[in-house]
Each structure stands twice: as structure tokens, then as C-alpha cells.
Amino acid sequence: MGEDAKAMRAGDADREAVAAILREALAEGRLDLHEVDERLARTYAARTYGELDPLVADLPATLPWQEPPAPPADEKPLVLSAGWSSEKRTGAWRVPRRIVAEPSMSDVKLDFRQVPSPPPHIDLEVKGGMGSIVLVVPEGWSVDTDELRATWGGSVKNRHHGPAGPGRPTIHVSGTTGMGSFKTRGAYFYE
Incomplete structure (x- = not known):
């Protein structure tokens, strides 16, 4: 993610996407309850994508704004x-x-x-x-x-x-x- 994208303002849906990933990580045993509580507090206080990205960087997930662009319509199977x-x-x-x-x-x-x-x-x-x-x-x-x-x-x-x-x-x-x-x-x- 470029510096311009990191500075973009995050919305409520973006924060909820990160929160869902953190809750899933708790359920899978990847994070403990203390880690999730700490990261959730930072999630809901985050204003930009750059503040949200590090909260899930060590987890196997892709955030909506990190997904690669859709392939061209003429892509062959x-x-x-x-x-x-x-x-x-x-x-x-x-x-x-x-x-x-x-x-x-x-x-x-x-x-x-x-x-x-x-x-x-x-x-x-x-x-x-x-x-x-x-x-x-x-x-x-x-x-x-x-x-x-x-x-x-x-x-x-x-x-x-x-x-x-x-x-x-x-x-x-x-x-x-x-x-x-x-x-x-x-x-x-x-x-």
C-alpha cells in the first residue's frame, strides 16, 4: 500500500472488517483475549487505513482495500x-x-x-x-x-x-x- 493509500480515511465498515478478523483470530486461538481487547480499542480509534493495517498484518487475512483489482473481463479461464x-x-x-x-x-x-x-x-x-x-x-x-x-x-x-x-x-x-x-x-x- 502506497503512502497516499495509508493516509486515506477509514470508515465504519473498514473498522468493522478489521474487528471481524480479530474476533476470528481469537476463535482460532491465534490471539488471546488481552491481545484482541487491545487491538479492538486501537481499531475503533483508527482514522486511516495506515492505522488499521498493522492491527492484522500478522494474521492470515486480506482487508477489502488491500484486494487486488478485478481481472479484465476478457480473462480466459x-x-x-x-x-x-x-x-x-x-x-x-x-x-x-x-x-x-x-x-x-x-x-x-x-x-x-x-x-x-x-x-x-x-x-x-x-x-x-x-x-x-x-x-x-x-x-x-x-x-x-x-x-x-x-x-x-x-x-x-x-x-x-x-x-x-x-x-x-x-x-x-x-x-x-x-x-x-x-x-x-x-x-x-x-x-
């Missing part, structure tokens, strides 16, 4: 076709707003644990065959599978269906599983 060999994305990869996964004969694995700056909403379209799709998602992320249909004996196992934490993304999944499966796993998943 990432298409992963797993024919005879598996497709996977791991490490610090760039996540687009739209992903199409086609696990026809093999598997697709999307590991979001080290993604540096994901978009707030990710659309994942599944065009299932006989392969499976596995998403490894960090704590606080949400995966919405309401529009994903299991067909031809396929299955859907989603452990991340609750609301996303403050500043955390939601992955909206649509399409069909075919004969394969769709699963989500947590951040502590080991191969």
Missing part, C-alpha cells in the same frame, strides 16, 4: 483436461477467477495452500468423466457445491461448506462429476 495423465496445480500459482476442470480419465488436484493473492470469488466448472477432483483449501476458505451434481455413480464430499472467514475466498463449484468424485481436504492434508 484456466482449463485443466486430465485425459491419460493427471493435472495439478500446487505451490504459489496464480488462480484465475474461473477454472474449468475436465477429469475424463485421470485426476485433477488443485492445492490452494500457498496461493499468494486469490480472487475473492472463484468459479470452478466441473465437466466430469471417470477421474476425480480434489481441492486442498486453507483454513477459512469456503467451497459452495450446491450447483454440483453427482451423476453416473459419482460422489461429492465437501468439508468446507460453511461461510468463508473475513477476507477469505469462496469457491463456487458447478457442473457434474460423471463417474468420478469431488472432494475437499483441509490445509493439513499430507500426500
Whole structure:
């Protein structure tokens, strides 16, 4: 954040966004009650973004004014076709707003644990065959599978269906599983 942005005046909604992140950190055991009380007092007294930023700098969250600009409307989706060999994305990869996964004969694995700056909403379209799709998602992320249909004996196992934490993304999944499966796993998943 540049010096000009740090000097910009914060509003009530900005202070409430920081307070929500601090309360979430307390619930997760990242901060103790004394630390949260101290930071909340500073939050509600803050006048600028520059005063709010340090209060959550050591927590895994992105504030609304820190989010990267929306990608261009003509951004192409990432298409992963797993024919005879598996497709996977791991490490610090760039996540687009739209992903199409086609696990026809093999598997697709999307590991979001080290993604540096994901978009707030990710659309994942599944065009299932006989392969499976596995998403490894960090704590606080949400995966919405309401529009994903299991067909031809396929299955859907989603452990991340609750609301996303403050500043955390939601992955909206649509399409069909075919004969394969769709699963989500947590951040502590080991191969």
C-alpha cells in the first residue's frame, strides 16, 4: 500500500472488517483475549487505513482495500483436461477467477495452500468423466457445491461448506462429476 493509500480515511465498515478478523483470530486461538481487547480499542480509534493495517498484518487475512483489482473481463479461464495423465496445480500459482476442470480419465488436484493473492470469488466448472477432483483449501476458505451434481455413480464430499472467514475466498463449484468424485481436504492434508 502506497503512502497516499495509508493516509486515506477509514470508515465504519473498514473498522468493522478489521474487528471481524480479530474476533476470528481469537476463535482460532491465534490471539488471546488481552491481545484482541487491545487491538479492538486501537481499531475503533483508527482514522486511516495506515492505522488499521498493522492491527492484522500478522494474521492470515486480506482487508477489502488491500484486494487486488478485478481481472479484465476478457480473462480466459484456466482449463485443466486430465485425459491419460493427471493435472495439478500446487505451490504459489496464480488462480484465475474461473477454472474449468475436465477429469475424463485421470485426476485433477488443485492445492490452494500457498496461493499468494486469490480472487475473492472463484468459479470452478466441473465437466466430469471417470477421474476425480480434489481441492486442498486453507483454513477459512469456503467451497459452495450446491450447483454440483453427482451423476453416473459419482460422489461429492465437501468439508468446507460453511461461510468463508473475513477476507477469505469462496469457491463456487458447478457442473457434474460423471463417474468420478469431488472432494475437499483441509490445509493439513499430507500426500
